[in-house]
Amino acid sequence: MRDPFKSKYFSMAAEDYLLFLDKGYPQRTTLKIVGDKFRLNRDQRQILYRGICQTNTATERSQKIGMPEDGDLVLVDTYNVLFTISNYFLGKQLFISNDGFLRDIGEMRGRIKNKEMFTRSEKLMIETLKGWKNIVFRLFLDEPVPFSGRFAIKLSKTMAEEDIEGDAITVHSADYPLKNEQSTAICTSDSAIIDKYKGKVIDLPHYILKNYFQAEFPRLSF
16 A cells, blocks of 8 residues: 555545544545545545544543553553554554554454564563563453453463563453453553553553664644
């Protein structure tokens, strides 16, 4: 895909999209109006949809971004984290949304398409958690994703071997515990979870990719 961030038409589309959202227009209606006007392709529309929210919402989300601190209990949206990192390795478009979080246009949610890249992402996540001491991590895995039970057992075993305090468990959906269980921080880029959560949100994929690969990403900013 041609880099949309270097296209003046995409920039104009993004500005119009935000303008409509800030005026209270529905997101999907706005996406169709702006997408049709500027003849955006499917990927470009996905970037707008996943990467731009109302200005006041973006500000509220960005103020929640933080890093783990001594004594924190951190809940991890495990597949959200690993699929984002995997999409980087697979060459998918990643970008910084106007709320400050790293997101992608990949559509791997719910299935592992490339086991090698997924395993590589898992190892980087474990290595990162290992480096954060005096923190308890609880990794949530969505049961509908195939083999989540086995994966949770494997992750719990690896965490014990690497002296990472915490565990990995399966849940019907990670959304509910991340929104509702008591914690001091969460790791996710899921907008609905971030909006509901009152505490600190760690952008774990962004941290990992920047720390290990000095990766830089285009930013949707206005």
